[in-house]
Amino acid sequence: MSSWFERMSEGLSRSRQRFVESMNVLLDRGPYLDQSFWDGLEETLILGDIGAETALEIVDHLQDQAARKALPDAYAVLSLLADQIAERFTPGGEEILEGEEGSVVLFVGINGTGKTTTVGKIAKEATDGGRHVLLGSADTFRAAAIEQLEVWADRANVEIVTRKRGSDPASVCYETIERGEAVGADLILIDTAGRLHTSADLMRELEKVVSVVRKRSKLPVYTVLVIDATTGQNGLAQAKEFHKALNLDGLILTKLDGTAKGGIALAVSSELELPIIKIGVGEAIEDLDDFDAHDFSEALIGDFSEQV
Amino acid sequence: MLESLSEKLQDVFDRLRGKGRLTEEDINEAMREIRLALLEADVNFKVVKSFVNRTKERCLEADVLESLTPTQNVIKIVLDELTTLLGQTDSKLVLSSRIPNVIMLVGLQGSGKTTAAAKLAYRLMQENHSPLLVACDVYRPAAADQLQTLGGEIGVRVYRGEGQDPVKIAREGVQDAIDNLRDVVIIDTAGRLHVDEEMMAEAVAIKEAVKPDQILMVVDAMTGQDVVSVVEAFAQEVDFDGVIMAKMDGDARGGGALSIREVTGKPIKFISSGEKPDSLEEFHPDRMAKRILGMGDMVSLIESAVRVQQDEQEAVEAERISRGQITLDDFLTMNRQVRKMGGIARLISALPGGDRALNSGQVDEGVLDSMETIINSMTKQERQKPDILNGSRRARIAAGAGVSVTEVNQLIKKFNETRKTVKQMMAQFGVTGTGKGKRGRRRRPMNLPGMDAMGGLDSLSMSDIQHFQDMMDNNAR
Numbered sequence: 001m002s003s004w005f006e007r008m009s010e011g012l013s014r015s016r017q018r019f020v021e022s023m024n025v026l027l028d029r030g031p032y033l034d035q036s037f038w039d040g041l042e043e044t045l046i047l048g049d050i051g052a053e054t055a056l057e058i059v060d061h062l063q064d065q066a067a068r069k070a071l072p073d074a075y076a077v078l079s080l081l082a083d084q085i086a087e088r089f090t091p092g093g094e095e096i097l098e099g100e101e102g103s104v105v106l107f108v109g110i111n112g113t114g115k116t117t118t119v120g121k122i123a124k125e126a127t128d129g130g131r132h133v134l135l136g137s138a139d140t141f142r143a144a145a146i147e148q149l150e151v152w153a154d155r156a157n158v159e160i161v162t163r164k165r166g167s168d169p170a171s172v173c174y175e176t177i178e179r180g181e182a183v184g185a186d187l188i189l190i191d192t193a194g195r196l197h198t199s200a201d202l203m204r205e206l207e208k209v210v211s212v213v214r215k216r217s218k219l220p221v222y223t224v225l226v227i228d229a230t231t232g233q234n235g236l237a238q239a240k241e242f243h244k245a246l247n248l249d250g251l252i253l254t255k256l257d258g259t260a261k262g263g264i265a266l267a268v269s270s271e272l273e274l275p276i277i278k279i280g281v282g283e284a285i286e287d288l289d290d291f292d293a294h295d296f297s298e299a300l301i302g303d304f305s306e307q308v
Numbered sequence: 309m310l311e312s313l314s315e316k317l318q319d320v321f322d323r324l325r326g327k328g329r330l331t332e333e334d335i336n337e338a339m340r341e342i343r344l345a346l347l348e349a350d351v352n353f354k355v356v357k358s359f360v361n362r363t364k365e366r367c368l369e370a371d372v373l374e375s376l377t378p379t380q381n382v383i384k385i386v387l388d389e390l391t392t393l394l395g396q397t398d399s400k401l402v403l404s405s406r407i408p409n410v411i412m413l414v415g416l417q418g419s420g421k422t423t424a425a426a427k428l429a430y431r432l433m434q435e436n437h438s439p440l441l442v443a444c445d446v447y448r449p450a451a452a453d454q455l456q457t458l459g460g461e462i463g464v465r466v467y468r469g470e471g472q473d474p475v476k477i478a479r480e481g482v483q484d485a486i487d488n489l490r491d492v493v494i495i496d497t498a499g500r501l502h503v504d505e506e507m508m509a510e511a512v513a514i515k516e517a518v519k520p521d522q523i524l525m526v527v528d529a530m531t532g533q534d535v536v537s538v539v540e541a542f543a544q545e546v547d548f549d550g551v552i553m554a555k556m557d558g559d560a561r562g563g564g565a566l567s568i569r570e571v572t573g574k575p576i577k578f579i580s581s582g583e584k585p586d587s588l589e590e591f592h593p594d595r596m597a598k599r600i601l602g603m604g605d606m607v608s609l610i611e612s613a614v615r616v617q618q619d620e621q622e623a624v625e626a627e628r629i630s631r632g633q634i635t636l637d638d639f640l641t642m643n644r645q646v647r648k649m650g651g652i653a654r655l656i657s658a659l660p661g662g663d664r665a666l667n668s669g670q671v672d673e674g675v676l677d678s679m680e681t682i683i684n685s686m687t688k689q690e691r692q693k694p695d696i697l698n699g700s701r702r703a704r705i706a707a708g709a710g711v712s713v714t715e716v717n718q719l720i721k722k723f724n725e726t727r728k729t730v731k732q733m734m735a736q737f738g739v740t741g742t743g744k745g746k747r748g749r750r751r752r753p754m755n756l757p758g759m760d761a762m763g764g765l766d767s768l769s770m771s772d773i774q775h776f777q778d779m780m781d782n783n784a785r
Contacts, residue, residue, distance in 0.1 A: 232532025
C-alpha cells in the first residue's frame with residue numbers, strides 16, 4: 001500500500017506514463033465502454049469519498065457525453081473525467097496567506113483534523129517566504145494545546161502569544177492582534193479549539209471570537225476550515241455549519257499522506273464555493289503543499305485508470 | 309449521530325408503507341434507496357454491496373404477506389441484517405486475571421486516542437479498578453502533557469517516562485503500575501498512519517514488549533470510505549481486539565461503524581461521545597441497529613404482535629371483526645393481547661405524544677384490569693350483544709364487578725368508539741366480509757381499549773416512531 005500523496009506527487013508521472021503506454025498498446029482495441037466500466041468508475045469515485053450522489057451525477061454526465069461525442073473507448077472518457085472533476089473545484093484564495101496588505105487568519109474545524117500542526121507548518125513556510133509571522137493560541141480548552149503550538153512556534157522560529165489554559169479565547173486573539181501591530185507582523189495565524197459543528201454553544205463561542213477579531217483587526221481577516229482527508233460525507237455537514245457561523249474564506253485539506261483520497265473536499269469546495277488553499281501531507285514541518293485541482297483529480301481516479 | 313441515516317431509511321420505509329403489497333420492483337427500488345442512504349452514511353462501498361444483495365434476496369424470498377404487513381417484514385429483515393453487520397452479540401471489555409492488565413490504544417492521528425485513554429481510565433476507576441495511564445506518544449508536541457493534564461483532572465496516575473523511546477516507556481509504565489499497585493495499565497500510543505511502515509513496526513514492538521491483554525483501536529466516527537483500508541492494515545499488522553468509535557456526538561452517520569465488523573471481524577466495544585470523562589459507553593449492536601432504523605423497541609413490539617396473532621388467530625373471528633362486528637368478548641381478547649404485548653403503557657408510549665400522556669397521568673395502567681373485571685361480570689349474551697345492556701343490567705354488572713355504574717357506562721362508551729374505529733379502519737383498508745382464500749392474508753385489526761380513537765399500529769408512520777424514539781432517548785438521559 002503506497003501513500004496517497006506519494007502517488008500524487010511521484011506516482012502520477014509514472015501512472016501517466018503507464019497510461020499512455022497501455023493506451024498505445026490498446027490503441028484500437030481499448031476497453032469497451034460497457035456497464036462494468038461505468039460501474040467500476042462509479043465505485044472508484046464513491047470509494048474516494050466523493051459522495052454517492054455526486055458520483056452518480058458525474059457518471060451519468062460522462063455516459064451522456066460519451067454517447068453524444070461518440071467517444072471511442074475508456075481512455076477518452078477518463079481524460080475527460082479528470083478535467084470535469086478539476087473544474088468543479090473553486091479556484092482562488094491566494095489573498096488569504098499571500099495578500100499584499102497582510103492578513104489575520106483563523107484556523108477552525110472539528111477536533112483532531114490537524115489545525116495546530118497546520119498552523120505550525122504555515123508559520124514556517126510563510127516565514128521562509130519573507131513574512132513576519134505571529135502566532136496566537138486561542139485553543140485555551142484542550143489540554144496541552146498551547147504547549148503543542150509553542151513547540152511549533154519554536155520550530156518555525158516565530159513569536160507566539162499565549163495565555164493560560166481556560167482563559168477567554170477572544171481575549172487571546174485581541175492580545176495577539178495588539179502584539180502583531182506592535183511588532184509589525186503581516187501574517188497573524190490564530191489556532192482555535194477544535195469543536196464539533198453540532199455543539200451550538202461552542203459554535204457560538206467561536207462566532208464571538210471571530211467577530212472580535214474582525215472588529216479589532218486593521219488587517220483583513222480570513223477564516224479557514226481545516227478538514228481531515230479521511231473524513232467521509234459528514235465533512236459537508238461540518239463545513240456547512242462552520243460556513244454558516246463564520247462565513248469561511250478557504251479550506252485546508254490535511255492528512256493526504258494516508259490512503260484516503262479526500263473526495264469530500266470536492267463537495268465542500270464546489271458546494272460552498274471555497275478554494276482549497278493548502279494541503280497537509282505529513283507530520284514534518286515542511287509537509288505542506290499547494291493544491292492543484294488537476295493533479296488531485298487525476299489522483300482521485302488513479303486506481304481506476306491503472307486498472308483500465 | 310445516526311439520525312440522518314435513520315431518517316433516510318424511514319423515508320424508504322414510509323414509501324413502502326403506502327403500498328398494500330410489495331412487488332419485486334418495489335423491493336428493488338427500496339434497495340436502491342437503501343444503498344444510497346448507506347453510501348451517504350459512509351458505509352464502505354463493498355460492504356454496502358454485499359449488504360444490499362443479502363437483504364434483497366431475503367426480502368424477495370420472505371413470505372411477506374403472512375405476517376403483519378409486508379413493509380414491516382422488510383424492515384425486520386433490514387434490521388436483522390444491520391444487526392448481523394454490527395455484530396450480533398455485545399462485546400464487553402473483559403479483563404484477564406493477570407495483574408496488571410495491559411490495554412493498549414492505537415489509531416490514526418487525531419482519532420481521539422488520548423481522550424479515549426482518559427475516559428477508559430475514568431470508567432475503570434468507576435468499576436473499582438485503579439488504572440495507570442502511560443504516555444507513549446513521543447512525537448506529537450505536548451502529547452504527554454495532554455495526558456498528564458487529563459489524568460490529573462480525573463485523578464488517575466500518569467506515567468510519562470523519560471526520553472524518546474516509546475517501547476521503553478511502555479515497559480517502564482507496566483513496572484510503574486506494579487510498583488504503585490495499579491491493576492490496569494492503559495497505554496496511549498502516538499497516532500500513526502497505516503501506511504507508515506516504521507511507525508507500524510513501532511506499534512508492534514510496543515505490543516511485543518508489554519504483551520497487552522487488549523489492544524483497542526480508536527476510530528473517528530466521521531471517517532469515510534478509507535476506514536476499511538485503515539482498519540484492515542491495523543488488523544493485519546497490530547491485530548487489535550476491538551474498536552472504540554470516537555466523536556460519536558457529532559452528526560456523522562457512522563457508516564464506518566457498520567463497516568468495521570464486516571471487514572475485519574473485530575467488534576466495536578465502546579462508543580465515545582463528548583469531551584467529558586464519563587462519555588464512554590458500551591456498544592450494543594442490536595440497539596445501534598434499531599437506532600439506525602429509528603425504531604426503538606418497535607421491532608420487538610411488532611414481533612410480539614406477530615406471536616400473539618399466531619397464537620390465537622381464529623380465522624372466523626377475524627372475518628367477523630373485519631366486517632366491523634365486534635363484541636365485548638373481542639374487546640376482552642384484545643385486552644389480553646395488549647397485555648401479552650407488554651401492556652398498555654408500552655403501546656401508548658409507542659405512539660406520538662404517548663409519553664407525554666403517560667407522564668401527565670392521563671393513562672391509567674390499571675384500566676385493563678378494571679375493564680376485564682367488568683366484562684367478566686357480564687353474561688355471555690351481554691358480551692355478544694352489548695346493545696341489550698340496559699340500566700338494570702348495568703347496575704347488576706357494576707355491583708358484581710365492585711365498581712360504579714359510571715365506570716360500566718364508560719366501558720360501554722369506549723367499546724362503542726372502538727367498534728366505530730374498527731369499522732372505519734376496515735373501510736379504509738378496503739377489507740370487506742367475504743372472499744375465500746384470502747382469509748389467511750387478512751390482517752387482524754388491532755384496536756386498543758382504553759386508547760380511545762388513537763388508531764392502531766398501522767396508522768403509525770416511521771417518522772412517528774422516530775419521534776417516539778427521540779423522546780425515549782431524551783427521557784432516558
